[in-house]
Amino acid sequence: MTTPATMPADRKPVLSVEDLQIRIRGEHGPFTVVSDMSLAVAAGETLCIVGESGCGKSMTALALLRLLPEAAEIAGGRIKINGRDILKLNGHDVEDLRGEEIAMIFQEPLTALNPVMTIGDQIAETVRQHRKVSASAAMARAVEALKLVQMPDPERRARQYPHELSGGMRQRAMIALALACDPKIIVADEPTTALDVTIQAQILGLIADLQKRLGSAQILITHDLGVVAEVADRVIVMYAGRKVEEASVYDLFDHPIHPYTKGLMGAIPRGRASERLTDIPGTVPPMWDLPKGCAFAPRCPGASARCLEERPPFEEKRPGHFAACWEHDDV
Amino acid sequence: MIAYIIRRLLLFIPMAVGMVVVTFGLLLIIPGDPASVLLGQEASPEAIERLRDSLGLNDPWYVRLWDYFANLLSGDFGTSIFQNQPVATIILGRLGATLELAVAALVIATVLGLAMGVISAMRQGSIVDTVTMIFAQLGVSMPVYWLGLLLMLAFAVQLGWLPAIGRGPPLPEAFWAALTGKPQVLMDSLSHLLLPALALSAMPAAIISRLTRTSMLEMLREDFVRTAYAKGLRRPRVIIRHVLRNALLPVLSVIGLRFGMLLGGAVLTESIFAWPGLGQLTITAISQRDLPLIQGIVLTFALIFALVNLIVDLLYAAVDPRVRLG
Amino acid sequence: MRLPKPLRNPSFVIGAAITLFIVGCAVLAPYVAPYGVEQMDMRNRFAGPSLEHLLGTDNFGRDLWSRMVFGARISLIIAVVSVGGAALIGTVVGLVSGYFGGWVDLVLGRITDIFLGFPAIILALAIVAVLGPGIMNVSLALIVVFWTEYARVVRGAALVLREQNYVQAARALGASPLRIIFREILPNALGPIIVLASLGLGTAIISESALSFLGFGLPPPAPTWGWTLSYGTRFMRDEPWLAIVSGAAIMITVLGFNLLGDGLRDLLDPRQLSRGGGERRND
Amino acid sequence: MKKLLLSTTALILAMAIGPALAQEEIVVGTDVDAGTLDARLTRDTTAYRVADLVYSGLVHITPKLEAVPDLVESWETPDPQTFVFKLREGLKFSDGTPLTADDVVYTYTTLLDPDFNAPMRTLYTPIKSVEKVDDLTVKFNLDTPYAPLLSYLDLGIVPQELAEGGQDLATQPVGAGPMKLASWNRGAEIVLEANPNYWAGAPKIEKVTLKIIPDNSARAQAFEAGDLDVIQSPLSPQDISRLAADDRFGNAIMPGLGVTYINFNTKDPLLADPKMRQAFAMLVDQQTIVGDIYQGVDEVATSVLLPSSWAYSPEIKQPTFNLEGAVALFNELGWTDSNGDGILDKDGKNLTVTLATHSEDPNRVQTVEFLQAMFSQAGVDAKTQITDWPSFSTNYVQKSQHQIALLGWLNLVDPDRLLFSQLTTGGSTNWGGYSNPKVDELLEKGRSSLDQKERAAAYQEAAKILAEELPYFIVSYQGYQLFYDKDFPSEVNATPRGYLRGLIGMETQ
């Protein structure tokens, strides 16, 4: 079953994913953690993938760079960067893409940066991998990248180790690392989750600002609808390894369709003083033991008998607004 | 930094005092005394008693302990009862041999252990990994003296390739000789060193290889390794620059710890290969109840142990910028 | 049908099998051994393996298999007593030191350092020289030598565990230090202790044999492996069999405990032990 | 990895080819490092052997244990309590200074000073005084006639001037022997070189290296590997039979000067009765011990007199192995297995005895282990006690806390040396507390008479009594073995004491 990837017809996707399947060999035997995942993103656009822990959003992000952990494998689908299916490339060709065409910003910069190498060395290393330049030129480029992310005193910071920087500065360094070779696509996996709120604001501002200036395509993975509201152009909501809803950010926040999306929004306490929160009862089912029908059905307040039996298709419910739900036929 | 080193060295003092007291206490209650050993079977009880008097063995223990510490403070480690020489001279004469053996074993163990560990981790689950880890298991399971004897039997006795026992010219001298045109001196020195060092290195090599493997596998799962791949780096570069360097950190502290144990293991190895080092001296000193000498040896071991730990910590700080010594 | 987790761990399976075999032999020694352990036959010295003598005979014509089986008893008793004692003392010291910290930790730490500074074999030699040979004395010597290792590891674990929120929670409830140490911390430090003890059994066996080898172990005619090996090395040139068998007995037993320990390490919480070893300060 | 192996092989080959030994050097294996090389204080085999080369004494003891002149030209005994020695002319120490009667007087005077703590002082205590008659003449005055004295006068003469000047002879010995100390690497080797100032001229061998290899088997292996030119006792019996069969090596195998014996504690209530001691002695299977444990390198002993000695008599015989006889004797003494548990008992008490020896000598440990089994067969509940020598000697033997101990005596150049201190009432090393006035009298006579026949008669009579009363049961006469490379650069004249003068190609013997 091919799920449609929404993309305004006038724009050409830089990155597109079709029917991606990811499987994991685990304690309970192999099981699928991401199914029928399709997405597309164009230059200058920010696509947010939102969902709670374990929904498969990070796996999807890693798959885009073919960086899945050893126990996981891509079991099907296509990932195309500028039309080239990277799943068909050999090792070195993929390595050439990483950092050059598509770069990644990780969640926790303290662990994602090598603790025993200076910031500058780590950035320069990327540059030298992809460009034939001298060591000093690479270092100059690293300092430039640090300037780009508005790192204060970049020359000095380049000579420091990750632990010597504050959380916010580390994340700036991480971003500088990703931008060092001007990639067309940036994948950011929860880039602000580990940060304090004032710093988060700065980093989100920086990311938005940089994208505007560099015109890259961006995929941002987050669990925080607040972040989504701040930066997304389009949004994919994931639940239990599948897309449940996809729409432009305005459509999604104005008229959420899927009960899970609605539940998430109701559960956020922000600006709801003393009002009782609408929680989603129950817990996410384990991926190796998914219910037969709609994975959300057991927790869904409006679930019908059909929901428990048959999985709803992911379809366009309103123009440009897709969802997978039997009970909603809003047109 | 300097303050750190000074503090660490100051901490050594209570440890050394404690070790002297423990050793002293043990020697006090160990049956047998140097006088009777010194005078041999044919000595009369009166002669033994007279010698005990003149050695001060009949003084109360606190007087003896006090005297020992008083002498220590003035830099006097005492005089060996049996060798009529200052303890410091005797120990210094032997220390080189033991350090040579221990360092050689450590170098072999480190090189071998790291190589095996890295190869194993890179080929996790393969035949190479399995075979390497079986060797590592055997390495930690084999009594060092048994391995020593087997090696001696095979390479010295049966094959006759290497000398069975003893020490050639001291290695530093031998290196100098080789540089000044006498390579056979170096060969002689190395040929004597090879078997005992090999026997002594088996256990630490096995431990290092296993630890390196575990540590490598752990590091391979670290986020920054994923970052390195995400940057587009080639695998060898990721392994060497990112994985190995970080994986070495825990290995480093174990190497230091092992060095202390190597010195202990040298006791057995030295007695099998007739290596004229501290280990053999220890056995002799204990069997002769040569108190000042035993005390001196214990202090030497303690000092080496403390110094090695200090060096490892300093190295650690040098390799890992996160560790700040202050 | 998948095997239960422990049975899928080859280290554990092989280690447990070897250990079971050795322990079985030791426990059932009088039934497994076809000959008396001191039954000499000077006309049949150094016989090779045969149906009559499974492993041949030793330098007194005694049945080697019977000697090895009874030797296993001695080795295992010493190993178990010394490891048990060392683990007990080390654990208590480590827990107290790690939990209370401060000057208690400082004093206990210094004491641990003192014992750690001695090369193990030398300390053991001296203690056996003081106490005289005998199963309990050798065990005691090994306890004195080995307790520091447990103290170090358990202290490391206690330092980590006492910062755990559930320990904080217990303190918040007003639990006494004793309750916290034994109900909250100890059960969680048990993994590394068990692993360490399992590996320690192997080390104890090697150490005991080394003591015997140097002439400080149980005196003959006790059928210790160390003495048999010590004798064996005397005859090694012409009759290597004795040394090979006794050395192999030691090696296989130690291998069994090591594999078992490794297996347990994988099965029990694998990270805590490696963390317990070297602490480092991160800023 | 492959490369590493290849280069290692190359290295090994290079070593194998190595330079051949120069003709005038020999390398001797020895078991311990010398403690001190001051001739008056030596106490271990290596020190004796080195001192024998570095120093010369008034006399030299031949392989046949006869005293022949060394530094002296001749001597006289004007009366049984006086010895007068005439020194050779022009004697020089290795450093070139002259050796005179003063040095002889100094050597013996210091030796006899109790505060000097010389280990062998007891051997010389009958000496009342040593005096210089003139530069070349020295007179020894004795308290009593003391026949064994000559055998001990091979003690090296030390230079008075140097010793009093503060030179530490223990580490920097200077003597008038055929060799002199070149270097001493503690724990590893002692290197000696020929002394051109030796009165009989420098020996043919220019350099003697003693390599210290404590483990007997390791030493044998080193010898077989060609690292050593000579090895000698103590050696493992196993190695001896192999080396003797190897035609690359020459050997000298001869009776030694030591015994391995059982010391019965006659003060122990259980062992006070000579019959009990006899019964226990009958449990000692000497044939098996000597044949299997010692592999025939020692000899079954029959009495306290060594076969090589002039006092030996084949007529005197200790009890021999007789299991049934022993049991019968035990029964006769009231020890029977009354409760059928296989252990003899009397008055409700089991016949329990402890067999002790020290752990340093593996052959003695094996012997005790074997004896324990034999004792058990006879129904004796025998325990073993094996500890290192210092504990063993201090705790048990010197305090007479032992019951049955397996021990040895070495250097028995005279019967007196095995018997007088050990078995006379109150003797300084009479650990078993043996006392028999008749024996006391005979041993006194043996040491004071200067007539060898008379002495022999006295010792034989004593030996006869001892063979019955058995404070000592001599298990074996130790053998002495020396192996040398067939290409040995000089003639080999071995001596059971293991001294090396017969190996260095000396002009005169």
Next chain:
Amino acid sequence: MSEAPLLQVEGLTVHFPIRKGVLQRQVGTVRAVDGIDFTLKRGETLSLVGESGCGKSTTGLALMGLVKATGGTVTFAGERIAGLRGAALRSFRRRVQIVFQDPFSSLNPRQRVRDIIRAPLDIHGVGTPKERRKRVAQLMERVGLRPDQADNFPHQFSGGQRQRIGIARALALEPEIIICDEPVSALDVSVQAQILNLLADLQRDLGVSYLFISHDLGVVEHISRRVAVMYLGKIVEIADRDALFASPTHPYTELLMKSAPSLDPRQRRIFSASSDFVPSATRKPAGCPFHPRCPLATEKCTTVDPALTSRDDGRLVACHHR
């Protein structure tokens, strides 16, 4: 407002020494909590909000005696708890309990849920064994767990359920105050809502007071009656919830509010991507701790630390300019 406070904290200070050199002399001080005052009334929720390292968690731990306070007084139900030792400490601990942030590390993995919830009863010797068993079942039901799960181990529960276990344990002794140290920040948003609702229900039914420690303004706004904003060991503003969120007065409070993302994509805020100098408690700036980041800072702010002073609307603010 006339009601006497249940808990009154005055000048609470927690300092950690920084030692250096050969003799480990103290060369500095980490002023984790630097003299804070607040009160907590019966049945109300006071939130301590601030960013990491501001001392809010240390405050909670100090109140529980889990870290040693270096100064200040704590008065509980009119009784001063001097030094918190012995019997006084025991009774205080019965009446004040704590719920931790991480539901994975706050439960002993080797204990069954039954034993975890029972522990406070055992420690304080409450009831007979039979009563304790009954009480455990009761507590489990109260927090929304099935009593038949009592024999399970913590790892068999999801994060939300584990947090419920932690709450049940805290409730066992019927405390008057529960210190909630970031109780929902490790949870997914849907589960977070469940726990927040549970906490609200418990307060309504049992009348327990919460000292609620959090960095999440949304959660704080939802649950609190009053809010104290902390910055580098100091309280910079305390106010009633509605007043504070309607008109933040301290510049730091204002920055916090501005930084929190809105939930309306049409009202995106303009983020300043300015540099983020964040001083730490180790190297605290002189004067007002916020002055290096403050747009209003003047000369005075760099030297004089403003005191927490009362404003017309009843709120307390520490600022020279507002």
